[in-house]
Amino acid sequence: MTRIRRLSVALAVAGVLGVAAPAAATALTTVTISGATASYPLVQLLAQKYVKTHPHKVRFKITQGGAQIGINNVASGASTIGDVSRDPVESDPKGLVFYPIAKYAICVITNKANPLANLTQAQVISIFTGKTRAWSGVAGATASGTIDLISRTSVAGVLTNFQTLLLENKKVSSIAAEEPSEGLLRQQVENDPNSIGFASNYQSDKGGVNPVGVNGIGCNKANAVSGQYAGVARFYEVTKGKATGAASAFIGWIGRSAAARKIINTQWISIS
Amino acid sequence: MSALASRRAQPQRPAKPGPGRRSSPMSWRWGDRLALAFAWIAGIGLCVIAAAIVLYMGYRGIEYLRPKLLFSRPAVGTSQSDTGGFLDPLLGTALLTVIGIALAVPLAVSSAVWISEYGRPTWVARVVESSIEIVAGTPDIVIALFGLAIFQLHLFAPFSFTASGGGVFGRSFIAAGAMMSLIALPPLFTATRDGLQSVPAHMREAAFALGKTRIATIRRVLLPSVRSNIATGVTLGVSRIIGDTAIVVLLLGESLRLESQGSAPVVGMLRGTGSTLTSYVYDNSPAGEGAAPQKAYAAAFVLLVLVLGLNLLVDRIGRSQADSIGLTAAGAIV
Amino acid sequence: MLSRLRNPWPDRRAERTLGAVSLLLGVLVVAMLVFVGVHAWPTFQHNGLSWLGPKGNLETQIANMQATGQRPPASAYRLGAWPFVYGTLLSTAVAVALALGVAVLSSIFIVELAPARLRRVAIPVIRVLASVPSVIYGLIGVLVLVPFVGNHLITGSEKASVQNVVELTGAGLIVTVVILTVMITPIMVALICEAFVSVPNSWREGAIALGVNPVRAMLAVTVRAARPAIVAAVVLATARALGEAVMISMVSGSRSFVPKPIDGLIFLFEPLRTLASAIVDYHEGVGAPPLAATLYALALLLLFSAFVLSIAGYLIKLPLRRYQVSG
Numbered sequence: 001m002t003r004i005r006r007l008s009v010a011l012a013v014a015g016v017l018g019v020a021a022p023a024a025a026t027a028l029t030t031v032t033i034s035g036a037t038a039s040y041p042l043v044q045l046l047a048q049k050y051v052k053t054h055p056h057k058v059r060f061k062i063t064q065g066g067a068q069i070g071i072n073n074v075a076s077g078a079s080t081i082g083d084v085s086r087d088p089v090e091s092d093p094k095g096l097v098f099y100p101i102a103k104y105a106i107c108v109i110t111n112k113a114n115p116l117a118n119l120t121q122a123q124v125i126s127i128f129t130g131k132t133r134a135w136s137g138v139a140g141a142t143a144s145g146t147i148d149l150i151s152r153t154s155v156a157g158v159l160t161n162f163q164t165l166l167l168e169n170k171k172v173s174s175i176a177a178e179e180p181s182e183g184l185l186r187q188q189v190e191n192d193p194n195s196i197g198f199a200s201n202y203q204s205d206k207g208g209v210n211p212v213g214v215n216g217i218g219c220n221k222a223n224a225v226s227g228q229y230a231g232v233a234r235f236y237e238v239t240k241g242k243a244t245g246a247a248s249a250f251i252g253w254i255g256r257s258a259a260a261r262k263i264i265n266t267q268w269i270s271i272s
Numbered sequence: 273m274s275a276l277a278s279r280r281a282q283p284q285r286p287a288k289p290g291p292g293r294r295s296s297p298m299s300w301r302w303g304d305r306l307a308l309a310f311a312w313i314a315g316i317g318l319c320v321i322a323a324a325i326v327l328y329m330g331y332r333g334i335e336y337l338r339p340k341l342l343f344s345r346p347a348v349g350t351s352q353s354d355t356g357g358f359l360d361p362l363l364g365t366a367l368l369t370v371i372g373i374a375l376a377v378p379l380a381v382s383s384a385v386w387i388s389e390y391g392r393p394t395w396v397a398r399v400v401e402s403s404i405e406i407v408a409g410t411p412d413i414v415i416a417l418f419g420l421a422i423f424q425l426h427l428f429a430p431f432s433f434t435a436s437g438g439g440v441f442g443r444s445f446i447a448a449g450a451m452m453s454l455i456a457l458p459p460l461f462t463a464t465r466d467g468l469q470s471v472p473a474h475m476r477e478a479a480f481a482l483g484k485t486r487i488a489t490i491r492r493v494l495l496p497s498v499r500s501n502i503a504t505g506v507t508l509g510v511s512r513i514i515g516d517t518a519i520v521v522l523l524l525g526e527s528l529r530l531e532s533q534g535s536a537p538v539v540g541m542l543r544g545t546g547s548t549l550t551s552y553v554y555d556n557s558p559a560g561e562g563a564a565p566q567k568a569y570a571a572a573f574v575l576l577v578l579v580l581g582l583n584l585l586v587d588r589i590g591r592s593q594a595d596s597i598g599l600t601a602a603g604a605i606v
Numbered sequence: 607m608l609s610r611l612r613n614p615w616p617d618r619r620a621e622r623t624l625g626a627v628s629l630l631l632g633v634l635v636v637a638m639l640v641f642v643g644v645h646a647w648p649t650f651q652h653n654g655l656s657w658l659g660p661k662g663n664l665e666t667q668i669a670n671m672q673a674t675g676q677r678p679p680a681s682a683y684r685l686g687a688w689p690f691v692y693g694t695l696l697s698t699a700v701a702v703a704l705a706l707g708v709a710v711l712s713s714i715f716i717v718e719l720a721p722a723r724l725r726r727v728a729i730p731v732i733r734v735l736a737s738v739p740s741v742i743y744g745l746i747g748v749l750v751l752v753p754f755v756g757n758h759l760i761t762g763s764e765k766a767s768v769q770n771v772v773e774l775t776g777a778g779l780i781v782t783v784v785i786l787t788v789m790i791t792p793i794m795v796a797l798i799c800e801a802f803v804s805v806p807n808s809w810r811e812g813a814i815a816l817g818v819n820p821v822r823a824m825l826a827v828t829v830r831a832a833r834p835a836i837v838a839a840v841v842l843a844t845a846r847a848l849g850e851a852v853m854i855s856m857v858s859g860s861r862s863f864v865p866k867p868i869d870g871l872i873f874l875f876e877p878l879r880t881l882a883s884a885i886v887d888y889h890e891g892v893g894a895p896p897l898a899a900t901l902y903a904l905a906l907l908l909l910f911s912a913f914v915l916s917i918a919g920y921l922i923k924l925p926l927r928r929y930q931v932s933g
Contacts, residue, residue: 297819299819300819300821300822301822304819304821304822304825307711307714307821307822307825308719308821310711311711311712311714311715311718311719311821312715312719313711314707314708314711314712314715315711315712315715315716315719315720315724315728316715317708317712318708318712318728318731318732318735318791318792318795319724319727319728319731321735321788322731322732322734322735323731325735325738325742325746326734328746328750329742329746378627379627379630379631382624382627382628383624383627383628383631385624386621386624386625386627386628387628390621390624390625396625396628396629396632399629399632400628400629400631400632402632403631403632403634403635404631405916406635406912406913406916407631407634407635409845409912409913409915409916410638410849410909410912411845411848411849411850411851411882411908411912412849412851413849413851413882413885413886413905413908414638414642414849414905414908414909415638417642417885417901417902417905418637418638418641418642418905420892421641421642421645421902422637422641454634457631485614485616485617486617486620486621487614487615487616487617487620487621488614490620511737514739515737515738515739515740515741516739517739517740517741517852518851518852518882518886521852521886521889522886522889550739550741553741553742553745554741554744554852554856557744557745557748557749557856558748558749558856559744559748559855559856565749568745568749569745569749572741572742572745575739575741575742576738576739576742579737579738579739580734580737582737583733583734583737587730587733
């Protein structure tokens with residue numbers, strides 16, 4: 001019995017030590033980032049590079065959910081930084097500061113079995129607002145049957161920008177299926193031959209879908225950089241008040257460092 | 273199913289009456305014939321569905337499961353080949369189970385012992401039994417939301433972490449584990465209480481006659497004799513914890529890898545976030561982010577093997593007991 | 607002080623400690639009700655009982671909740687949860703009704719009609735079905751059943767006929783109900799089989815001696831005698847079906863749409879959302895106070911219905927008490 005008691009005392013002491021010990025260990029700050037699914041791949045790569053070049057300073061916890069979720073989390077204090085894929089709007093909480101980090105293009109995409117090359121803006125509006133419901137009403141489409149509209153849930157920043165830039169501020173029809181993330185939207189379009197949707201150029205460049213040009217201008221990086229393509233928007237990092245501490249260091253690094261610019265230029269467009 | 277088994281074993285009764293004695297379905301009313309047909313269809317249908325599920329998952333699992341997946345850590349990647357395996361989800365499942373059972377066993381065994389050995393005043397006993405029933409009947413998603421409400425209080429901030437804006441994150445292994453213990457509590461309580469109630473009175477009376485107090489009897493005589501009941505209850509609780517997804521999705525922070533919070537070795541892990549097999553399957557299915565159905569199938573196969581193995585274990589424990597409990601208690605029911 | 611812990615405890619202290627620990631469970635349940643209720647209060651305060659009724663497009667209302675920041679105006683709380691309530695009622699009622707029929711028939715099969723070898727197989731089969739985790743049911747549903755329904759059962763003209771109202775993708779009512787039935791049937795079968803077996807043989811044999819055929823004897827005698835257990839099984843199965851969140855979120859199409867039986871066959875393919883699956887779908891939005899309050903209100907409704915169910919079960923069993931064969 002005494003041996004067991006000694007063992008348990010030893011374990012208890014070890015446990016207490018385990019809790020109290022790391023007074024000497026460096027305290028890692030944790031920066032929580034949440035928000036847009038469109039900028040999630042970019043911010044992940046940037047965070048990975050930042051941790052590699054600035055070791056033992058910061059830890060990142062990155063989640064997604066949609067641009068509006070990021071804004072709400074920053075406003076409520078649950079996240080330090082919000083990833084936002086749309087411009088600030090009137091209804092955003094006061095006191096948020098938007099730092100632009102990159103530009104991206106919004107592409108209309110269809111299934112590979114429906115290799116639509118181009119749509120006029122009027123056609124885009126008529127399809128996405130639900131006026132045209134059958135592929136037979138779309139000139140140049142090889143698909144037949146009902147048009148399956150794939151859109152995003154209301155928290156998506158890409159949706160807001162798509163409506164502003166390519167739909168002349170009209171709203172996507174409520175018939176459309178609402179996917180909670182870009183990746184899921186692209187998957188749906190890949191699997192359904194009758195579908196049409198929209199996503200950032202990162203998703204459409206992955207290859208499984210067919211990007212559709214608008215008004216004769218293809219949706220690709222070259223056209224986005226030259227400014228010819230109409231649907232170009234920005235990614236922002238948002239903080240409550242001006243960024244301080246680790247968040248400010250990270251955002252500043254994104255803006256200044258060459259390594260960050262290299263990462264941005266792989267799939268997106270850097271702000272210059 | 274003891275009564276069922278004994279009926280099967282009834283000896284020397286003419287099992288099948290001679291020809292002409294048994295009524296042929298051809299002479300029955302239409303309604304009865306239909307009932308006969310549907311009963312056969314329902315019975316065989318259930319067996320076929322169960323076989324189909326197990327065989328299909330087995331087929332997909334063998335197709336996609338590589339031993340490498342079990343031992344490599346998941347990573348964020350763009351294609352199937354660089355997203356790694358599911359070692360972290362496996363560890364997460366194990367950790368969550370340990371926490372859940374460690375919290376549930378003392379609570380369940382104490383309550384079961386108190387209900388069956390003491391039980392006064394009666395209103396307290398009724399409150400306790402009703403509480404167990406309510407917890408058993410509560411959907412796990414409600415328990416998960418309750419956990420979120422509790423662990424996002426500033427009082428419980430040490431159990432997860434506080435974001436720099438002042439909000440408590442509220443999601444960690446401790447949070448999920450605490451709620452998992454509520455899930456595992458009812459089967460454990462029921463198994464222990466039934467075991468204690470089936471201990472014959474003469475064992476207690478013998479101990480009292482020898483001068484032992486009630487608590488000493490419980491400690492030295494009763495609890496050891498219901499060890500296998502507690503084991504059954506624990507196994508049932510473990511299989512419920514392993515199979516639960518809603519609590520994990522809401523309360524575990526959904527980071528792909530096990531990430532500890534703060535730098536203390538064990539406590540950091542408990543305060544940190546991670547994933548489990550169930551959330552990994554959910555995330556990789558078309559409902560989540562991963563777009564990796566192959567990995568989802570592989571992980572789901574491992575999950576199914578674990579759960580079926582636990583069921584076999586319950587069977588084995590149940591059979592090794594002197595009196596068989598029957599399908600209900602030894603099965604997956606509360 | 608350590609000696610107090612080390613020496614054998616007196617009975618009184620042990621009884622009080624164990625009693626206190628047990629009472630903790632009661633405290634926990636009350637805490638659950640209080641916390642969920644307090645967080646849900648703002649929704650009911652702003653909506654009253656009309657919260658349960660229809661108020662238009664649910665997705666727009668939720669979008670509005672998420673767009674209004676940390677100090678939302680009263681209008682942001684506006685929500686009519688009827689589509690969720692209807693989806694839950696519809697899927698649960700149909701699944702439980704189907705499962706009841708299948709369970710009673712399967713139990714008759716297992717207890718009475720099956721040859722001995724098949725009976726020995728049936729028990730593990732039921733246990734396997736009951737213990738498969740719901741995420742695996744959801745996986746098979748979304749990777750096998752949903753594409754099957756979407757590609758082979760829904761015709762182009764059916765899709766076109768509702769194209770101005772909703773999109774049909776295969777994920778919807780029928781897949782949800784089928785999987786839900788498969789999930790809750792084993793629970794009922796286990797309980798009902800146990801009850802059938804505990805009805806004394808002599809009752810059934812007496813009926814057979816009077817010239818009734820075996821199936822009719824089962825139906826008229828055993829099933830009637832096992833009615834309390836059947837009610838208990840229905841209550842348990844309904845509670846399980848109500849609380850199923852993750853599986854339904856995977857296969858139901860996740861649209862807050864109200865499937866209308868008027869639409870005929872298409873009604874089976876229409877998407878829906880239930881109370882529990884809505885909580886899973888929107889749980890990331892708890893940063894927006896109106897949405898958080900709504901989610902807690904949905905949870906409160908679930909809690910309330912589980913409670914009502916067990917009371918209803920108890921009340922239904924009361925008049926059946928005289929048929930009670932054994933515990």
